[in-house]
Amino acid sequence: xxxxxxxxxxxxxxxxxxxxxxxxxxxxxxxxxxxxxxxxxxxxxxxxxxxxxxxxxxxxxxxxxxxxxxxxxxxxxxxxxxxxxxxxxxxxxxxxxxxxxxxxxxxxxxxxxxxxxxxxxxxxxxxxxxxxxxxxxxxxxxxxxxxx
Numbered sequence: 001x002x003x004x005x006x007x008x009x010x011x012x013x014x015x016x017x018x019x020x021x022x023x024x025x026x027x028x029x030x031x032x033x034x035x036x037x038x039x040x041x042x043x044x045x046x047x048x049x050x051x052x053x054x055x056x057x058x059x060x061x062x063x064x065x066x067x068x069x070x071x072x073x074x075x076x077x078x079x080x081x082x083x084x085x086x087x088x089x090x091x092x093x094x095x096x097x098x099x100x101x102x103x104x105x106x107x108x109x110x111x112x113x114x115x116x117x118x119x120x121x122x123x124x125x126x127x128x129x130x131x132x133x134x135x136x137x138x139x140x141x142x143x144x145x146x147x148x
Contacts, residue, residue, distance in 0.1 A: 007079030010110065010117025010141040019077045019121070021106035024063070024069060024129065028097040034065035061095035066133045070123055073103040074137050081142055085118070089135030093127060101125045101132055108136070117141045 005116045024030075035045035037115070040062045043050040070089055075082060095101055105123040118140055125133040 008141055009036045011144045015107050017107045022073050022103040024101045026095050026097055026099045027098035031059055031061050035062045038064035059094045085140055086138040089133050091130035092131040095127055095132050099127045101127050106112040
């Protein structure tokens with residue numbers, strides 16, 4: 001999915017619209033670097049041997065990285081002027097290296113509130129084991145003829 005240069009307008013989005021799929025390759029480097037970038041130094045996110053000693057089959061992605069990818073997914077779809085107001089996610093199957101996470105989403109509702117165009121999105125990130133992340137994102141989009 002390509003990042004939009006122009007921001008979607010509230011009037012352009014319909015309830016039931018599906019967001020384009022985003023495929024993220026889960027390399028060991030991605031999992032380790034995003035954990036370190038979020039200052040999560042837990043060994044299960046960067047040391048395979050210690051992760052296995054703790055009962056995991058390999059290192060796995062941390063929740064801050066998963067949350068960041070949800071934000072990226074929605075922001076890339078909506079454009080640079082969109083404002084994420086709330087993210088509520090739940091983790092499921094771990095994101096292990098050498099798999100892919102496929103992000104999908106759908107517009108669940110839209111409403112006008114205090115002059116803002118608000119959307120409620122459902123998002124999901126699936127890997128080879130099942131749902132890694134699922135949840136809701138509340139998003140404000142600019143409206144035609146109005147500033148955000």
